[in-house]
Amino acid sequence: MPSKYQLTSQSLGPVLLYALLMTTTYGLEGDPSQTLETCGSQKNPNNNVVDLSDPVTPGPFCDLTTSELQKLRLFLEKDPNIRASSEEPPRVNASYIHSVDLLVPPKAEVLKYLDTPGAKQPIRKARVVVSRGDKNPPVFEEYVCWPLPNVDNCSLLVWKSRRNPVDFAYRPTVGIDNDIIMQYIFPEVDRQVGHILQESYGATFTTCKQQKDCLSFQPSMVGSGLLQEAKRLTWYSAAYNLPYFSSHILDFAVCVDTTSPDHTQWSVVKLWYANVVYDSYQSLIDSYDSGRINKTKVTRPVDDENLFSSLKRRGEFQPPKPQRPPTVVEPDGKRYSVKDRKVNYLDWSFNFRLSALTGPAVYDVRFKGQRIAYELGLSEIAVFYSGHAASGQTTNYVDSGEYLGINSRALVPGGDCPETATLINSAFMSIKKREPEVYKAAQCLFEHNNGYPLRRHLAYQFEEGSFYGGMLDYVLTLRSALTIGNYDYIIDFIFHHNGVVETRLMSTGYIQTLFYATTERPYGFNIHQNTLGNVHHHLAHFKADVDVGGTSNRYETLDISEERVALTAFPDLQYSQTRFKASLKKTELQAVYDFNFNKPKYHVVHNNAKRTDRNEIKGYRVQMNCGSKNLVAEDFGNEKTVSWARNQMVVTRQKDDEISSSSIYGMHDSLQPTVDFTTFYSDNETIVDQDLVFWITAGLHHIPHTEDFPVTPTVGNHLTFLLLPFNYFPECPSMGSRDAIYVEHKDPDHHELGVKVERNGNSREQCVMPRSTLEEDLAKDPNQILQS
Numbered sequence: 001m002p003s004k005y006q007l008t009s010q011s012l013g014p015v016l017l018y019a020l021l022m023t024t025t026y027g028l029e030g031d032p033s034q035t036l037e038t039c040g041s042q043k044n045p046n047n048n049v050v051d052l053s054d055p056v057t058p059g060p061f062c063d064l065t066t067s068e069l070q071k072l073r074l075f076l077e078k079d080p081n082i083r084a085s086s087e088e089p090p091r092v093n094a095s096y097i098h099s100v101d102l103l104v105p106p107k108a109e110v111l112k113y114l115d116t117p118g119a120k121q122p123i124r125k126a127r128v129v130v131s132r133g134d135k136n137p138p139v140f141e142e143y144v145c146w147p148l149p150n151v152d153n154c155s156l157l158v159w160k161s162r163r164n165p166v167d168f169a170y171r172p173t174v175g176i177d178n179d180i181i182m183q184y185i186f187p188e189v190d191r192q193v194g195h196i197l198q199e200s201y202g203a204t205f206t207t208c209k210q211q212k213d214c215l216s217f218q219p220s221m222v223g224s225g226l227l228q229e230a231k232r233l234t235w236y237s238a239a240y241n242l243p244y245f246s247s248h249i250l251d252f253a254v255c256v257d258t259t260s261p262d263h264t265q266w267s268v269v270k271l272w273y274a275n276v277v278y279d280s281y282q283s284l285i286d287s288y289d290s291g292r293i294n295k296t297k298v299t300r301p302v303d304d305e306n307l308f309s310s311l312k313r314r315g316e317f318q319p320p321k322p323q324r325p326p327t328v329v330e331p332d333g334k335r336y337s338v339k340d341r342k343v344n345y346l347d348w349s350f351n352f353r354l355s356a357l358t359g360p361a362v363y364d365v366r367f368k369g370q371r372i373a374y375e376l377g378l379s380e381i382a383v384f385y386s387g388h389a390a391s392g393q394t395t396n397y398v399d400s401g402e403y404l405g406i407n408s409r410a411l412v413p414g415g416d417c418p419e420t421a422t423l424i425n426s427a428f429m430s431i432k433k434r435e436p437e438v439y440k441a442a443q444c445l446f447e448h449n450n451g452y453p454l455r456r457h458l459a460y461q462f463e464e465g466s467f468y469g470g471m472l473d474y475v476l477t478l479r480s481a482l483t484i485g486n487y488d489y490i491i492d493f494i495f496h497h498n499g500v501v502e503t504r505l506m507s508t509g510y511i512q513t514l515f516y517a518t519t520e521r522p523y524g525f526n527i528h529q530n531t532l533g534n535v536h537h538h539l540a541h542f543k544a545d546v547d548v549g550g551t552s553n554r555y556e557t558l559d560i561s562e563e564r565v566a567l568t569a570f571p572d573l574q575y576s577q578t579r580f581k582a583s584l585k586k587t588e589l590q591a592v593y594d595f596n597f598n599k600p601k602y603h604v605v606h607n608n609a610k611r612t613d614r615n616e617i618k619g620y621r622v623q624m625n626c627g628s629k630n631l632v633a634e635d636f637g638n639e640k641t642v643s644w645a646r647n648q649m650v651v652t653r654q655k656d657d658e659i660s661s662s663s664i665y666g667m668h669d670s671l672q673p674t675v676d677f678t679t680f681y682s683d684n685e686t687i688v689d690q691d692l693v694f695w696i697t698a699g700l701h702h703i704p705h706t707e708d709f710p711v712t713p714t715v716g717n718h719l720t721f722l723l724l725p726f727n728y729f730p731e732c733p734s735m736g737s738r739d740a741i742y743v744e745h746k747d748p749d750h751h752e753l754g755v756k757v758e759r760n761g762n763s764r765e766q767c768v769m770p771r772s773t774l775e776e777d778l779a780k781d782p783n784q785i786l787q788s
């Protein structure tokens with residue numbers, strides 16, 4: 001369905017409509033002679049364009065377009081080796097396409113293309129993940145297919161950094177598991193123990209008048225590292241089907257072995273009821289029917305706006321009468337342009353994408369024309385839970401197994417992004433349908449100000465010079481919001497006027513819970529009747545391929561330490577002060593960094609051959625406000641699958657092979673991780689004057705409390721890391737910004753003549769706020785936010 005956001009050539013119509021809207025003028029009430037233009041409707045003085053149509057010739061960083069995906073599927077269905085299933089949805093025992101992603105060409109080829117006039121663009125290739133339930137033994141395979149768009153070759157990817165093919169027992173979670181569990185396992189659960197469920201909870205999984213009255217379920221996978229064998233087990237915990245089920249977990253669960261590609265072989269291997277584990281249906285039935293056990297008896301909460309887990313507004317109105325909140329306006333139109341998935345914003349330029357597998361990333365990030373980072377992006381997100389309940393204890397989510405990028409969708413203007421935001425589509429290959437899925441508003445791009453000064457100084461007094469200079473922190477933000485099960489992760493790339501690029505992770509969404517029992521006390525609070533929020537650790541890994549002054553870079557820390565010296569003026573007296581010393585990191589193992597409160601330091605990356613006029617290091621500084629120590633013992637249980645969480649930062653030599661630090665198999669493969677991140681640096685290669693990649697871990701422990709209902713607020717959980725210029729510019733590069741304000745006396749010798757305000761040509765003309773179009777867009781396409 002064409003709409004203003006759709007990235008196809010059909011979007012011309014809505015673009016015209018948009019243009020019409022933009023030029024509408026509104027009469028001022030009561031004064032027909034005076035009309036004001038709609039904000040942003042005047043001719044854009046800097047000729048910025050926002051063109052979201054699919055590029056005719058996609059660049060090296062551009063995700064696969066809808067038509068490339070369509071052509072690729074047709075090829076994969078015909079390819080005699082792959083013969084991808086065309087069934088909707090496919091069967092587990094078929095060869096089917098799990099996911100398709102852009103395979104960014106080798107960095108050297110891309111740099112040559114970007115930096116050499118007339119150089120040819122490297123061939124575009126796709127990375128295709130195929131589930132081979134048809135093979136014996138069944139496996140997961142990853143292929144590289146080329147050349148896009150008219151693919152004629154697919155070959156198995158050969159990675160040094162990861163196994164391929166991968167044991168079928170480690171296959172990712174997405175796909176068709178839940179459908180099969182619903183269709184085949186729960187009917188059997190109801191046949192066997194339906195009477196226990198009915199008496200305990202007043203509901204079963206399959207026999208109910210309306211779907212919403214049936215029990216819902218929360219899957220949590222049990223990694224092979226815990227089991228110590230290559231098996232695929234998942235607990236399915238019963239929950240009331242209420243908004244939102246993860247807050248309504250019950251004390252019944254089944255553990256299903258889904259290792260086999262043949263679902264008729266899937267079986268319930270353990271059950272959990274009222275805080276006791278059972279090995280078979282019969283042992284639960286016997287215990288229950290004999291009356292020997294404590295029976296649970298709970299009633300389904302009422303589903304209305306007062307339900308503690310509902311997001312419907314409740315309580316006293318604030319403000320008492322309707323009054324609109326402040327909002328973002330762009331009086332003179334957009335100050336950024338977008339074309340072919342590339343953004344230009346004042347001194348900044350970057351390419352962006354939303355990888356199906358690893359999520360949002362920006363490439364070739366430049367400030368004032370100079371490349372700062374080749375790549376900046378998410379690599380993995382994980383959550384490790386604790387508890388006593390058999391079904392919830394071992395929940396160790398490694399989220400790329402459920403997709404990262406594909407889960408960013410439907411950002412809502414006015415809810416997730418300012419209403420002025422540009423909403424960006426993404427197209428992905430679907431498992432269940434042959435046609436690519438196009439998600440509207442998978443990302444949003446907007447400029448606003450953070451409401452605090454980027455810089456300011458007031459010289460109030462005459463002796464100080466009497467002036468004020470300052471500016472708000474105006475930023476351009478590229479936002480993605482990944483809804484992965486109960487949690488929503490917001491990932492922002494933020495571009496400041498002083499040459500700083502900031503990466504931010506915030507988490508919100510529903511907490512996962514356990515059914516309350518005293519045995520859970522060490523792991524959480526009883527935050528609602530029958531509900532305990534169990535402690536867990538959120539972890540995320542980012543890749544920052546920083547290039548400062550080219551690719552020949554050094555990583556140095558500036559180590560700050562205490563020293564005792566004789567006071568310069570009074571040599572008999574002592575003084576305690578700090579000094580710093582540069583420490584060049586020569587090898588990868590030397591560069592492994594763990595935060596230490598007693599050893600403060602700066603992390604600087606620079607090109608030693610390109611120093612400042614005064615021969616000082618000229619570089620960028622990596623500032624991390626996101627560290628969190630993983631307390632799970634190394635190599636224990638599932639820890640190996642998140643070995644990237646062992647350190648706060650690791651610096652490695654760039655390798656095209658080391659595309660990301662994790663894999664989609666991470667949820668199940670902890671016995672034998674497909675990607676072992678420690679191998680990226682354990683060979684201890686030299687990193688002096690090399691192309692460097694900074695791998696940064698972000699995380700926080702979360703002890704849920706009552707105010708996490710209905711959902712966890714983002715405030716207080718902003719995890720950020722920044723790349724800040726360090727001796728890179730002779731002065732703060734925001735000095736050129738027209739957004740600054742300068743106040744001084746008209747005549748320094750005659751203050752009585754008053755003061756003047758310098759706005760650098762920025763007009764103070766009024767304009768009328770443009771109309772919000774959310775309701776109109778949803779009237780046209782109700783599926784834009786919620787699936788029908």
Ligand SMILES: *[C@@H]1O[C@H](CO)[C@@H](O)[C@H](O)[C@H]1NC(C)=O
Pocket residue numbers: 091093094
């Ligand atoms: C795949 O599974 C289906 C049942 O879902 C079965 O009918 C079919 O024979 C199986 N195919 C193969 C090749 O085993």
Ligand SMILES: *[C@@H]1O[C@H](CO)[C@@H](O)[C@H](O)[C@H]1NC(C)=O
Pocket residue numbers: 274275276293294
């Ligand atoms: C049943 O409840 C009692 C009282 O709370 C407790 O002492 C006992 O351990 C429970 N039995 C089981 C099997 O959980």
Ligand SMILES: *[C@@H]1O[C@H](CO)[C@@H](O)[C@H](O)[C@H]1NC(C)=O
Pocket residue numbers: 586587589590684
């Ligand atoms: C890594 O290499 C450096 C420089 O050769 C050496 O000093 C250091 O001991 C090595 N580390 C390990 C763990 O081998």
Ligand SMILES: CC(=O)N[C@H]1CO[C@H](CO)[C@@H](O)[C@@H]1O
Pocket residue numbers: 152153
């Ligand atoms: C570039 C390349 O490897 N092309 C191959 C594509 O596949 C055909 C047929 O399988 C080969 O003949 C080409 O050499």
Ligand SMILES: [Cu+2]
Pocket residue numbers: 511536538702712
């Ligand atoms: Cu949390």
